Amino acid sequence: MNQLGRVIAAGLVAAPLVASLMPDAPAAAETAAGAASPDFERDVLPLLYSRCFACHSGKKAEPAAGMKLDTATGIHEAAVIVPGKPDASELLARVSLPLTDEHFMPPLKGGGQPLSESERDLLRRWITAGAPFGSWQAFEHREPAIEFAGSQLSRADVPTLARQVDGLIDAWHATQGTRLNPPIDDEVFLRRVYLDVAGRIPSLAETRRFLADGSTGKRARLIDEVLDGPGYVSHTFNWKADLLRIIAGTPGWMYDEWVKESVRTDMPYDKFVRRLVTSSGYPWDDGAVGFYLRDLGMPLDHTSNMARVFLGTRIECAQCHDHPHEPVTQQDFYQLSAYTFGVTNLCSEAGFSVDNVRHWKALKAKLEDTQAGDNVRQAASRTVAVLKRLTKDTTNELVYPKDYALEPARGTKAGTRTPFGDEAPAAVEKRREALAAWMTSPRNPRFSRNITNRLWKRVLGVGLVEPVDSLSPMTRPAQPELFAFLSEMMARLGFDERAFLAVVLNTRLYQSGADDEPPAPGQPSALRGPLVRRLSAEQVWDSLLTLLVQDLDERKTPNDHTWEREEYHRLATMGPDELLARSRVMSEFFRNRRENDLRRKALLVSLDAARRSGNSEEERRLDAQLKIVNRELTDLKVSAGVEPPARAKEADPRWSRLNSGWVRASELAVPVQLGHFLRQFGQSDRREIDAFSRDAKVTHALSLMNGDLTGAVVAPTSLLMKSLATVKDRDDRIRTLYEAILIRSPTDEESRACRDAWEAAATPERDIAWALVNTPEFLFVQ
C-alpha cells in the first residue's frame, strides 16, 4: 500500500510542505541546479544511518514497518523513494511533515533529531538526480578493523612528524582558500605551553629563563622540558581523573597513586588501558583495580563508561533498549558487557562480597570454636572488611534482562562478542584479556582515533571530531587525511602520549594565534590556531599557587600512605589465627575508643558550659583534660595499629610556613568541600565523566577580589612580593609583576596606568598584583 498516498489523502500535509513539493518553486529549482549531485555514500548514507537505521535496518530483529533501508534492495522494496520524483517519494514527505504530525519521521518521542532544511534539500537533490547508489550495495554494520602495518616511530621523529602535520594542514587550507592565524610571540607561546602541558602559569624564574634564551630551537626544547617535568604529571592526572571519575574514599588514593605513577613513568596509553581492563588483586597491590571498584555493583554502567572513555562511543542507551538513533542494539551492548561481567564486586549488587576474603570461613569456624563474644565477632567482620576489595575473575556470566525485546532470549546468557573491528572470542576465564587485546589493538577502528582526538582537543580546544564521544561507522571528519595520519601516528608512536603531544605542540598550527570562539555546532574546526579557553578550575588554582608556593610541583600532601599500604598488605597475608588475634585487638580498641569518645563528649559539654558562664579557671582545667583525652586516643590508635606512630608534618623549610592545603589540585582528594576555590570555579565532583564547568559565575569575581588566595598573593610576605625585594626601579617592578602574573611585558599604556597607580597609593605593588589577578586575561589561555 502506498503510504504517502494515505498521508496525503488524509489531508495531513501542511501548507509549507505542499509549497516545497511544487516542482516550479523557485528556491528548490535554484538549489537543484546550483549544487552538484550528492554522492550517496558520502552524503546520503550518514543521514539514513543517524535518522532511519535505528528502526529500519537489518540490524533490528523486527525492522519497523518491515523496512530495511540499509541495503539498496531494501530501499527499493520499501518503495519510499521514486527515482527522479522527489514529490512522489514518501521518505522525503515523511521527514518534511510538520513536527506535530503523527506520521513525522524520525519520531521525536525518543529524542529523534528532525532533518534540517539543507539535509532535506540534499535528499531532494539526490532523488531528483535519479537516486543513484553508485557501487553501494549494502551498509556493513560491523565497522571493519583498520589494516595497520606502520613502522615504529619514536620521540626522535617528532620534528619530522610535526612538519608532515604542517604539510597536511597547509594542504587543507589550500583547498579551502584559508590560512593559519599569524604566528604568536614567545610570551604567548610560553604561557600557552605551560598552561596546556603543566597546567599552570610558569614561575617568574621559568619565564625569565625562556625569554632570555636567544638561541634557536628554544621552543622545541621548552616543549620537551615541560612535557618531561612534574607539572605534566599533575595536569595529566586531573584530565585522566575526570575521565575515570577518581574520587576520595573507595578505592581512593590507591587508584589515584597508580594513575599518577603511570603518567610519571610514561606508561604507553595502550598499556595503561590494558592494565586497567585486566587489573586484578588488592587495590594496595594493583591500584588499577580502582577501575572496577569505582563501579561496584554496576557492570552495565561500567561498560558504558569504558566505551565512552576508551572508544569514543556512547552506547549507554542500549543498556536498557536498542539505541534510538543508531543501529546499536541491546544485544550489542550485552555482548560487550559480558567481557567484564565476571569481575568480583562489579557484578555483585549487594556490595563488596565476603566471598573475596580467603580465610573468612576458617575465621568464622575459629570464632565458633573459641565461643567468641559478639564484640569479637563484630570486630572480625570489620577487620576483614578491607579484604573484600579483592578484584578477581569469577565465572559469572551476563544474561539478558527480563524485559529483553526478544522474548525467547530473556534470561539466557548473552555471551561475548565485540561490536566492531576484529572478533575476539574468549573462554570465560580469559574474557578480560581478550577484551583488552581487542580494544587496544592498532587494528581497533576507534581506539587510536579516540585518544588522538581527545589529545588534540586537550591542547587545541576542539576535536577533529566533535563531540569527542561520537565515533561511529559514519564518522566523517572534516579533515579526513589529517585525522587518519594522526591516528596512525599515535599507534606507530607506540601510544606514547608525550610524543604525540610533542608533535602537536611543535606544529605551526599550535604556535599560531588563537581563535576566539569554537566552531558552530556541526561545523568543523577551522584549523587556524588553538581556541581561546577559560582555564579549568585546577589551572586557575595552580596558577595562583604558582605566585605563592616556591617549587609548587614538588610539594605534596604530607601523608604519603606508605604506612597504610604496608598495613593492608600485612592484613592480606594473615592466616585465620592471626586474623582472630587481630580481631581481638580491634575489639579491645573499639571498646576503648568508645569509652574515650564518651569522655570527650562529656568534656565538650562541660567546656561549653564553662565558656558560657565565663568561668575561665574551670575552662582551663577542662581544656587540659581534653588534651589528655585526645592524646589517649592517639595512643590507642597507635598501639592498636590503626594509625602510624606520628603523622609526618611539613618539614621542608620552603613550605613550612604555608597553608598545608596549598598544593597542586591533583594532590587534593576530590570532591573538595563546597565553597572551596576549586569547587567554585567548576571542578568536577567526578560523579560523571568530565562533569566540570567553565561557566562564568559571580562567585568567581567575589573569590578573586576578596578570597583568601588573593589576600595571600598581595600580602607583603608572599612569594610574589618577596620576588620584588631585589628589584628597586619602579618600572622594573611593574614589569616584574606583569611577567609573574600575566607572563608578558606591559604595554606602554598599561605601564602608564601602573605608574599613575604608583603615585596614588602607599602600596602600589599590592594594588597592581590585585588588579592583574582580577583581569579576565588571567583566567584564559590564549
Add this chain to the structure above:
Amino acid sequence: MSSIDTDFSRRRFIEWFAKSFLGVGVGSLARRASAAPPVGGHAKQVIAIYLRGGMSHVDTFDPKPGRPEMAGVRAIATSADGVQVGAWFPKLARQMHHIALVRSMTSTQGVHERGAYLAQTSYFQTPTISHPSLGTWTLKQLGTDNPLLPGFVLVNGSPQHPGSGYMASHLAPLPIIDPAAGLQNSTLLRGETPADFARRDALSRTLSSRFTSGTKNRTAAAYAKIHEEAVGLMRSKDLAAFDISREPASVAAAYGPHTFGKGCLLARRLIEHGVRFVEVNDEHNWDTHNDHVVQMEQMTPPTDQALAALLADLHERGLLATTLVILTTEFGRSPEINSVTAGRGHHPGAFTWWLAGGGIKGGTVYGASDASGTRVADKPVTMPDFNATVATALGIDIAATEHSPSGRPFTIAHDGKPVLDLFA
C-alpha cells in the same frame, strides 16, 4: 559588612543577577501545571532540612512506647491530638500541629551516599548520569520571584550533594559554608579599606581592557561584566538577606547559638527575601553506630530548638502557609540496639520523614511502621513519592520532562506518586 563606594544601577543589577546567578527570567512561573491540580499548589518556597548520616526513627518521630526498641527513651505528647514523639524533642512537640509525619517511608538504599542521592534526586545513583537535586528541579520549573538573589541556597551542604546534576551550572545551589559568615567572599580583604578596594578595582578595569577588547570570546566578555557586577553586589542592600547579625538578639536566641540554629535563621531570612529553595544541613552526623542514646542526648537539643523556632517563626510571620518545610535523612536506624556497640545500624526498610506548612495537613500522621518499627505496616511511601508530594505542593507538574544533554528524559520525582492525603 564593609561597603564600597561605587556607582551601580539597580536595574542592571537585576538583569545581571537573574542571568549570572540564576540563569532564569524574572517571575518565570510558566512551568507550573497548566491546569490547577486537585490539591497542592499552595506552597511557593521550600526549606528542606537534611539530617546527614541517617537519623533513627523509633525513638524520635515514630516512637514505640513501652517497647524495648525505644532503649529506655520516653514518648511524649505533642500539640497534635494523639501524636507522640520521642522525648528528645520537647520544643518541637509543641509545634507538632503544623507537621505531617510520614511514618511509612521505605527505601532499598542502605549505603549513606546512595541513600542521600536517592533522597535528593529521586533516582538511583549510576555512573553514567548525574541527576539534578530537588532544589535545582524546583528552580528550573518555577524560576524565581526575586532575581536579586540566587534561587537555590545550600547551607552547610556536603561535598557529595548532587547539586544541579546534568542541568546547567547556574541552577546549582549557592553554597553557604558558615551561616554566620553570610555570602562567601562578599566582604573586603582583611586590612583593606573601601578606598583601597576602589583604587584597585579601577586599576583592574583599566588593565583588563587590552584583553577584553581584543577578544570576541563570550565567556571572556562575561567575566568582564561579572567583575563589574560583583562590585555592585558587595554594596547592594540585598546582600543583607545573608546577614543574620541583623536579627534582634531575642530572635537569634530563640534559634540558638549553634550552627544549625543559625542555618535555620538564615533560611528564614532568605525565604523572606524570596529565595525559592533553601536546603539546610545540620552540623551533626546522625550515624549512631555507637552509644546511640548518649549521642542522641548530645545531638538532639540544638535540632529540637532550631526546628521548633523555625516553624513558630514562619507561622508568626505568616510565611508558613506558603513555605513548605520538609525534614529528610538517608534512612532510619535499626530498631534493635546492637549489644556490643549500644548503637543502631542502617535501616532503609522503614523510617520517618515529615512535612509542614505550604498547604500540608498539620498535626497528622500518614502511614505506619509495624509494632517494632522494622517494616512498613501501612501505606508505604518511597522517596520519589515524597518528592512528588513536594512538587505537587509547589504546583509543579510531576510529568513535565526535561532531557539530559544526551537526550535521556527525566522528571522531578522519577516514578513517584504524590500522597494526596497529606494536603489540607
